[in-house]
Amino acid sequence: MAKHKTPLLDQLESGPWPSFVSDLKLEAAARAKNEKDVNYQIPVEVVEDLLGVLELSYTDGETHWKHGGIVGVFGYGGGVIGRYCDQPEAFPGVAHFHTVRVAQPTGKYYTTAFLRQIIDIWDMRGSGLTNMHGSTGDIVFLGTTTPQLEEIFYELTHEANVDLGGSGSNLRTPAACLGKSRCEYACYDAQAICYDMTMEFQDELHRPAFPYKFKFKFDACPNSCVCALARSDFSVVGIWRDEIRIDQEAVAAYVGGEFAPNAGAHSGRDWGKFDIQSEVCDNCPSKCITYADGKLTINDKECVHCMHCINTMPRALMIGNDRGASILCGAKAPILDGPQLSSLLIPFIKVEEPFTEVKDVVENIWDWWMEEGKNRERLGETMRRMGFQKLLEVTNTKADPRHVQEPRHNPYIFWKADEVDGPWERDVNEYRKRHQR
Amino acid sequence: MAFVSSGYNPDKPMENRISDIGPRDFNEFLPPVLKNNFGQWKYHDILEPGVLLHVAESGDEVYTVRCGTARLMSITLIREMCDIADAHCDGYLRFTTRNNVEFMVDSKDKCDALKKDLQSRKFDGGSFKFPVGGTGAGVSNIVHTQGWVHCHTPATDASGTVKVIMDDLFEEFTNHNMPAPVRIAVACCLNMCGACHCSDIAVVGIHRKPPLIDHEHLDNVCEIPLAIASCPTGAVRPSKVEIDGKTFKTVAIKEERCMYCGNCYTMCPSLPLSDKEGDGIALMVGGKVSNRISMPKFSKVVVAFIPNEPPRWPTLVKTIRTILDVYKADANKYERLGDWAERIGWERFFEKTGIEFTPHLIDDFRDPAYYTWRQSTQFKF
């Protein structure tokens, strides 16, 4: 018998999409039964009470969570998000309901042995509810009490050999696409650099020292499966700079209809026979592909690496061999001066172990941002306030037409003294010798 | 419920402490077929919606079955996933950025058995535990945030809105019948932890009333300077209020400056702002992050406000359905929603979808606003 009646939430059990309400009820029942005889360290009715307080929000259209309060583990500035219920008498099981962010393995691959190990910890010491995963990328353990935080951290680090993720004004848990592990488009090893930089910058991740949060994300090609250039202050996007490799026989197979275009992504509708001219050549944003006499030719010098032709004919076209990444900086959500996507800083950089070149760029940016950034100012905002040129300067990057969509619309240029011939400091009396007052 | 120590000693927190060890190395978790062919993949095929085949230079194959999840999931369900992965996949599985779970096997036969097993599993309420889909030119799972399940500033719920939208778009999740991939995100307040600014469809919770002020308690629970500094628009200033002859140090809010972001509430619990009638959803469309064909772009607000209608948000669901149906019928192959809207013109977008264009849809917030007005006589009647 359920502890709270949930007539509104019950209406979310129907329909084909996985119902979180059904899942919560399953967990509530499992805890009540406790077949494995778990020594629960937080109230057994935590899930029942979550359903109860959520039903209350569904009834009155308002949240019943109070914000944070400072909770965490000793020595870390992030990784735990404090949460208290504003109706603790009615829902004592969720009176404290803190989140623990656990560092996810890059690419989000797991063995069941590891997953079982960490969820057993969470079974005993938390609500048994999770997000797989939080939007930054971490494993999110949803709901426990303050006394359990150190215990969970201790067991995670000692038994499961895994750390907490980041929150607050520090480096957030970096994330990467699955890259070379299963994708033929990967221009660099996104997982390797993501793991390497996560380990290198553990201190920045756990101990807030920044003006505000900072995120790295790694996409191994311009398809951007983890949305690096929309979702991270430091976006590394894979790219090649030589020729797209072409297998003309496979091109013929697409034209002949033996291979489905776009790996079959459009199979659910009749779009007519594949037309290489309109579907590939005409869609190329720089119109650098021609198909004539059964032969596909790409003017690679004009290619802007949009991936369209490769996505459309993956068995015929392959990324080039001279591979690396572009680095773009400064994406942020709309608060405050509107949303920003990352802006191109380094058109091409080699991404090879030990990734020194990339780390040098990051460290130069941090040095500048920690010096100049205001409190709660994201890198993208510092860039806007101080100017893109400043970013070029601190990263020793040469200005390049690739940095802009188009040149500036005004000649209000800030010249530096040493850029202008003759002395910068001038004597007005000398001037007046040539010009009367 | 006796307290069981992990071994942690609160009197000596540094004793045996392990810290800064980071995540586990992903190399430990790669299925052998992926490990053996790392960086040596030749091509892939989507065999049917939700089922991918990747072929390596060596000739090795890996079959992946992708299933949607609610993201909010119990360990009981995760244990079930582990049982499936143990039975079919030698104990390996992975999750995607968009909250899907993927099971991988190395032959077609195993793949068919796996898929059948996954599709047979349902919750007591009747919904699928592991719906197969989310690939190609269809609707993938929704990236979303916490909502009423776990946050203090939401203007709507996330888990519930995701459930009702995906119930309605289930056909599109399990099919390749759209012109191009459709990416949906839900963020339950303006902070947009859920990163919807660049989605084909972005559902964003918004408040519409300035914070309440708990004058009598504010000074006890808040650092007034922090509350002031937290406001991105400078709407909060220090003030004094007299109640029953007693003077309280508090703050005042310049209402015309407030855009209801809730940042002040994050710093100061005496400034709550949720409100049943005030809160609801802004609907944004036409963003993308991939560089394919066109450059990445932001989502644009096309409906300024949709009320919260829990538990099933019928107006929200219907509006999204309408937009996607028109897009589906009208767009060219490979054309993302935003590219389609730009090709036909936003004036046509509103005409075809029947969505009313209101003054709230014209940007008036700071710098970027001007660049969204039309400085041309090129437009359509």
Ligand code: HEM
């Ligand atoms: C002033 C601005 C912001 C505040 C006050 C804020 C506050 C919060 C809070 C309280 C949570 C925890 C929710 C919970 O589990 O209870 C959260 C989660 C999160 N925030 Fe923010 N946030 C802000 C801006 C952002 C922005 C701009 C982004 C991304 C661009 C972001 C990304 C995230 C992510 C990814 C999570 C995890 C949410 C999830 O996985 O559901 N936040 N934020």
Ligand code: HEM
């Ligand atoms: C970057 C600074 C500017 C440059 C280089 C510039 C340049 C010019 C030039 C070359 C012309 C054509 C003159 C001619 O046909 O004899 C012109 C015309 C004009 N400009 Fe500007 N201008 C600038 C700024 C402005 C500003 C700030 C304004 C107004 C606030 C302005 C308003 C006009 C107007 C009203 C005309 C006359 C157009 C016409 O007679 O058809 N300009 N400008």
Ligand code: HEM
């Ligand atoms: C690169 C920027 C600019 C250049 C090179 C420029 C150049 C000139 C020149 C050559 C004249 C004509 C002087 C003459 O007839 O002897 C002029 C006049 C004028 N300019 Fe500018 N100008 C610039 C920007 C501006 C701006 C930004 C403004 C105002 C916002 C402005 C306002 C005027 C005005 C009011 C006049 C007087 C027009 C008149 O005599 O009727 N100019 N400018």
Ligand code: HEM
């Ligand atoms: C309606 C507007 C927006 C919505 C609905 C939205 C939604 C989202 C979602 C769902 C995420 C995923 C969060 C994550 O997985 O971490 C995200 C992340 C992010 N968004 Fe937005 N976003 C919006 C606007 C913006 C804008 C305009 C920017 C800046 C240009 C921005 C910058 C970011 C960044 C930097 C992240 C990374 C967050 C992270 O990785 O934790 N967002 N946004």
Ligand code: SF4
């Ligand atoms: S971003 Fe590119 S390389 Fe990475 S998984 Fe996506 S398509 Fe593959």
Ligand code: SF4
């Ligand atoms: S990758 Fe894009 S720009 Fe380059 S040739 Fe192919 S379609 Fe054209």
Ligand code: SF4
């Ligand atoms: S989007 Fe807003 S309400 Fe939702 S989890 Fe983030 S801060 Fe909380």
Ligand code: SF4
């Ligand atoms: S809700 Fe946002 S804009 Fe309004 S007063 Fe608070 S911080 Fe300022």
